[in-house]
Amino acid sequence: MSLTIQEIEKDQMKKNVPSVSEGDTVVVSKIITEGKKSRIQKYEGVVLKKQNTRSRTQITVRKVVDKIGVEKTFLLHSPLVEKIEVIKRGKTRRARLYYLRKRTGKKATRIKSAD
Amino acid sequence: MSKKFLLGKKIGMTSLITEDGEVIPVTVIEAGPCKVVKIQTPERDGYSSVLLGFVSIDEKKVSKPLQGFFKKQKVGAYRILSEFRTDEQHGVEVGQDISATTFEPQTKVNVRGRTIGRGFAGTIKRWNFRRGPMTHGSKSHRITGSIGAGTTPGRVLKGKKMAGRYGNDNVTIRNLAVVKVDASKNLLFVKGAVPGKRNGILEIEAA
Numbered sequence: 001m002s003l004t005i006q007e008i009e010k011d012q013m014k015k016n017v018p019s020v021s022e023g024d025t026v027v028v029s030k031i032i033t034e035g036k037k038s039r040i041q042k043y044e045g046v047v048l049k050k051q052n053t054r055s056r057t058q059i060t061v062r063k064v065v066d067k068i069g070v071e072k073t074f075l076l077h078s079p080l081v082e083k084i085e086v087i088k089r090g091k092t093r094r095a096r097l098y099y100l101r102k103r104t105g106k107k108a109t110r111i112k113s114a115d
Numbered sequence: 116m117s118k119k120f121l122l123g124k125k126i127g128m129t130s131l132i133t134e135d136g137e138v139i140p141v142t143v144i145e146a147g148p149c150k151v152v153k154i155q156t157p158e159r160d161g162y163s164s165v166l167l168g169f170v171s172i173d174e175k176k177v178s179k180p181l182q183g184f185f186k187k188q189k190v191g192a193y194r195i196l197s198e199f200r201t202d203e204q205h206g207v208e209v210g211q212d213i214s215a216t217t218f219e220p221q222t223k224v225n226v227r228g229r230t231i232g233r234g235f236a237g238t239i240k241r242w243n244f245r246r247g248p249m250t251h252g253s254k255s256h257r258i259t260g261s262i263g264a265g266t267t268p269g270r271v272l273k274g275k276k277m278a279g280r281y282g283n284d285n286v287t288i289r290n291l292a293v294v295k296v297d298a299s300k301n302l303l304f305v306k307g308a309v310p311g312k313r314n315g316i317l318e319i320e321a322a
Contacts, residue, residue, distance in 0.1 A: 005127045056130050080136035
């Protein structure tokens, strides 16, 4: 990759993004615009996967609402993603936690703590 | 200036994230600065055009005939020369510099370049044919298949899609949106893909 492209992508990246990895429980604050008003929506869940693509790095966060699994993908460096807080560090043996999708009940959210 | 044109070098592709959170795929082009080397006029040459030079080089490195030409024009020597057809009201002079700032964001451009050469390519790559089964005793893996009927017409129709040289053609991609212009680095950000590999030379014209 050329240096120019690297520079351009570095300019696009936010500086205060915390290091997030798979298995972490995070709260993502996203700015939602409805008409003229904008508010902040918080979304908490387990990071299912992280797609490392430099300035377009994305995380997929999964949570279970009323027994229905919900997955949302966030662009880490998007200006609409205001804040990402890591609540709990998780220890995982694999990089993609797709096995959580098949699990039900308590098992579906349980991930070994990193500490 | 009635028509805007420029020579550039493809740097590569990336994405720009706008303030609204929109991700735009862009090609980064190092556009200019170009020097106007010669202007063709209808009176003298029978048509109107502007000759641009890009990438300045030592005069000794070009061929003798070109050396003579550059000496006559008194604008220095350039690795790449390209001619742009215009009407007479182009408003440029010999020796003038044209930079990426001739283009403004939110305008459209046509980008011309040479596509990646693929050599002698089969029908699947060249014409998007479908392949045959790879297993179960099949031997028709990537073959062309039938090229026509038998006795009638008794020949292969002209223009039949077959294997052959693919790529390394001049291709113009029209109406690409200019997303951003970086004047200090002479960079042009164009939405979408443009022909050729990295470091390929591109001709950019206002659409």
